[in-house]
Amino acid sequence: MQITKEQIEQAHERVKPFIHQTPVLTSTFINSIAGAELFFKCENFQKIGAFKIRGGMNAVLTLPKDQLANGIATHSSGNHAQAIAYAAREVGTKAFIVMPNTSPKVKVDAVKGYGADIIFCEPNQQARENALQEIVDRTGAAFIHPYNDERVITGQATCAKELLEKIPALDAIFAPVGGGGLLSGTALSAHYFSTATKVYAGEPEGAADAVLSFKSGQIETAPYINTIADGLLTKLGDKTFPIIQQYVTDIFTVSEDEIISSLQLVYERMKIIVEPSCVVPLAALLKNQEQFAGKRVGIILSGGNVDLKKFAEWFG
Amino acid sequence: MQITKEQIEQAHERVKPFIHQTPVLTSTFINSIAGAELFFKCENFQKIGAFKIRGGMNAVLTLPKDQLANGIATHSSGNHAQAIAYAAREVGTKAFIVMPNTSPKVKVDAVKGYGADIIFCEPNQQARENALQEIVDRTGAAFIHPYNDERVITGQATCAKELLEKIPALDAIFAPVGGGGLLSGTALSAHYFSTATKVYAGEPEGAADAVLSFKSGQIETAPYINTIADGLLTKLGDKTFPIIQQYVTDIFTVSEDEIISSLQLVYERMKIIVEPSCVVPLAALLKNQEQFAGKRVGIILSGGNVDLKKFAEWFG
Numbered sequence: 001m002q003i004t005k006e007q008i009e010q011a012h013e014r015v016k017p018f019i020h021q022t023p024v025l026t027s028t029f030i031n032s033i034a035g036a037e038l039f040f041k042c043e044n045f046q047k048i049g050a051f052k053i054r055g056g057m058n059a060v061l062t063l064p065k066d067q068l069a070n071g072i073a074t075h076s077s078g079n080h081a082q083a084i085a086y087a088a089r090e091v092g093t094k095a096f097i098v099m100p101n102t103s104p105k106v107k108v109d110a111v112k113g114y115g116a117d118i119i120f121c122e123p124n125q126q127a128r129e130n131a132l133q134e135i136v137d138r139t140g141a142a143f144i145h146p147y148n149d150e151r152v153i154t155g156q157a158t159c160a161k162e163l164l165e166k167i168p169a170l171d172a173i174f175a176p177v178g179g180g181g182l183l184s185g186t187a188l189s190a191h192y193f194s195t196a197t198k199v200y201a202g203e204p205e206g207a208a209d210a211v212l213s214f215k216s217g218q219i220e221t222a223p224y225i226n227t228i229a230d231g232l233l234t235k236l237g238d239k240t241f242p243i244i245q246q247y248v249t250d251i252f253t254v255s256e257d258e259i260i261s262s263l264q265l266v267y268e269r270m271k272i273i274v275e276p277s278c279v280v281p282l283a284a285l286l287k288n289q290e291q292f293a294g295k296r297v298g299i300i301l302s303g304g305n306v307d308l309k310k311f312a313e314w315f316g
Numbered sequence: 317m318q319i320t321k322e323q324i325e326q327a328h329e330r331v332k333p334f335i336h337q338t339p340v341l342t343s344t345f346i347n348s349i350a351g352a353e354l355f356f357k358c359e360n361f362q363k364i365g366a367f368k369i370r371g372g373m374n375a376v377l378t379l380p381k382d383q384l385a386n387g388i389a390t391h392s393s394g395n396h397a398q399a400i401a402y403a404a405r406e407v408g409t410k411a412f413i414v415m416p417n418t419s420p421k422v423k424v425d426a427v428k429g430y431g432a433d434i435i436f437c438e439p440n441q442q443a444r445e446n447a448l449q450e451i452v453d454r455t456g457a458a459f460i461h462p463y464n465d466e467r468v469i470t471g472q473a474t475c476a477k478e479l480l481e482k483i484p485a486l487d488a489i490f491a492p493v494g495g496g497g498l499l500s501g502t503a504l505s506a507h508y509f510s511t512a513t514k515v516y517a518g519e520p521e522g523a524a525d526a527v528l529s530f531k532s533g534q535i536e537t538a539p540y541i542n543t544i545a546d547g548l549l550t551k552l553g554d555k556t557f558p559i560i561q562q563y564v565t566d567i568f569t570v571s572e573d574e575i576i577s578s579l580q581l582v583y584e585r586m587k588i589i590v591e592p593s594c595v596v597p598l599a600a601l602l603k604n605q606e607q608f609a610g611k612r613v614g615i616i617l618s619g620g621n622v623d624l625k626k627f628a629e630w631f632g
Binding site for chain 2 (some may be wrong): 044
């Protein structure tokens, strides 16, 4: 059953008290090199440093009270882990987060900082699913998937809704695509709240499952994985893919060099910290700028949680 | 003759069309570790990426038309160079910038990008002064000193004025101190526009001339220079020092480790790019936080022009 306009509106009201209405920034310099008017929706300034709190918070707030009492569980080593940990704390329940035992300390510490229980597992899909199932069986906690979940998609949709309320009549919105939670939500919001606004995605060449899936019409796996955009490694889910197929206009891929150039552009010209995953849509726009000449384009900067030690790798 | 309240008000009206009214940001996390309520005035988002445009623009806009026709000149390898280059372009005259031949390419390119003429000199005081004098003699350009100039001080004062208009009744404002242009301007604005607001400065231990001067009552030279806060290497001038002596409450020094910790805090928690010089006041506040427990404190984040290649050095 398709997510409705009313469900997105209700989700927005539901999560508003718990999230920031993030600013929309512009850069004269970046406009001049893009040849278009760009509006950056800065989810790097969001609670937990990423848009993921929208979906996580919406999912947690829609759980029945008795289910909530058992806690919530997920598997993630990234921003969704922090989102669930934060959301659980906000509503006064427990969070159980399954993380690979190879997770960087900085990410583990962030999740611990919100008071969540961490369950370490071997860094593979089977170990992760087993660990999660064991926790759910033992505690009765409610599982909230990082993206393949209508409550999560509906929550992520509030980001583009907010952008369109502030900057109406956009010709296009660009979002990154990993599992497709943000992209499918963005596409739904554009469809419902600004019908003429087309939605595009940027994807790393080194994690190009979505563009393949988009072309073949079925969920594909990336031919190879090699990208610094570590938030975009997952493949589409059976709930996100159909929405993307129906409402997204195109998906563009970009190289690692293009990602690093865009990262440098945002750091140097906008003076804000964003994740590599986050500039993939900007890189995609710049690569295809003749299509968007003179247009008004929204770009969702999805998050800003970076390990400062990586800077040497990117800019050294 | 002392800079008056009316002069600062006029300067503000004069520069307003050319500058950004920069945002004031807060961070719940940084407040919690500081034990105070902090308000960050984000001049890293200012035109040319630093507060220096305020003073440069004010000086240029107060020049008589006939003098302006000959162009403007200065010596600087930093943000003042960009400020003068930008201001000259805005008013349609030439800028002549004397820079040491050791200046990083990124800074040279930024100044060139605004269309200024660059005159390279050997990296010492005498060569710099000779080169500047030669240019002024040859072109009749008006010299605008980076800080030891009333027009510049008055322009820099508009930053604290703007902060106090947005966030009234601050108990204190912290600014960095190099040559003292920003600090003396900040102190004047606090004095005129919010009498109860005390002004403090942060200075690197490795460029500790201002704190020595403040204590001895005469302009001193730093015992040694060793700091990543490369915007704060200059010593006080005979126009900035008396204002600082009269209106600044205290100057605190901080170590290099303290500067890097504060830099990391701002990058990770506020998700914004700032210069090392810029976090010296935050480091100073955190080091002396018992004095400011529960207070409302403004902190001027002076700029965001960094060489991304330095990240490896700071965070590696």
